[in-house]
Amino acid sequence: MSYKRSSLMQERMEQNRLMILQAARELISQGGFKDAQIQAIAERAGVSSGLVYRYFANKSQVLIEVLSDAIQHEIRILNHIAEENASPTVKLQKAVTAFVKRAMNSPQLAYSLMFEPVDAELEHERFRSKQLIKQSIKGVLAEGKISGEFSFEDLDTAALCVVGAMTFVVIEPLNPSRNVMFDQNYKDYFVKQVAEFCVNAVQYQEGK
Known part of the structure; x- marks a missing residue:
């Protein structure tokens, strides 16, 4: 049971990470790096800024x-x-x-x-x-x-x-x-x- 929870958690974490990267790519595609700020990336991905910083230092x-x-x-x-x-x-x-x-x-x-x-x-x-x-x-x-x-x-x-x-x-x-x-x-x-x-x-x- 513990292994299953761990596997699901890992899958969710990877999904969050992919969503953040996809959101950043979309913002860059629309307005360049200047538009890909952490807050904008978080909003686009539907997550909090804090969660973005859990995966990326900056x-x-x-x-x-x-x-x-x-x-x-x-x-x-x-x-x-x-x-x-x-x-x-x-x-x-x-x-x-x-x-x-x-x-x-x-x-x-x-x-x-x-x-x-x-x-x-x-x-x-x-x-x-x-x-x-x-x-x-x-x-x-x-x-x-x-x-x-x-x-x-x-x-x-x-x-x-x-x-x-x-x-x-x-x-x-x-x-x-x-x-x-x-x-x-x-x-x-x-x-x-x-x-x-x-x-x-x-x-x-x-x-x-």
């Missing part, structure tokens, strides 16, 4: 976990593409397309997670997240170098350049201060251009 810890969860999801998508039975060129095109398209479809969330000014602790997590993305891209580039599809001098530098292109390229279109809405045709065109740029940057060419 706001930064909540936001770090939201960022970490979001990036882990992106990494799973990139790694799944990297493991597909396809050429490195196709994999790179699909990986960049998937990442940029998801950013364009959730502009405020993507902008906040990647670019909104944050404290040092959250910035460190952001840097770590980009390193994980780079590792996934490196695998595809290395495969392409071996197959002869890609040509570049240094694998690490090439991966950094691709990740830089696929992340920082969205700063302007996603920046909330511009208050610009893009239709689907523009999004599709923009994503296609970014993916083609990244592939062309590393693709082998005669005399290159």
Whole structure:
């Protein structure tokens, strides 16, 4: 009986934690990190501020976990593409397309997670997240170098350049201060251009 109570309590605690993180993610998606204050998160999750502090020491810890969860999801998508039975060129095109398209479809969330000014602790997590993305891209580039599809001098530098292109390229279109809405045709065109740029940057060419 005691074990059953303990199991139910553990399940309830995990559910509360997930509700808090989901509430924080929704607030970030609507107004950025500045709107994801502890009181607002608690109200959104339907819990007390005190309960939020039972799970997280401060706001930064909540936001770090939201960022970490979001990036882990992106990494799973990139790694799944990297493991597909396809050429490195196709994999790179699909990986960049998937990442940029998801950013364009959730502009405020993507902008906040990647670019909104944050404290040092959250910035460190952001840097770590980009390193994980780079590792996934490196695998595809290395495969392409071996197959002869890609040509570049240094694998690490090439991966950094691709990740830089696929992340920082969205700063302007996603920046909330511009208050610009893009239709689907523009999004599709923009994503296609970014993916083609990244592939062309590393693709082998005669005399290159």
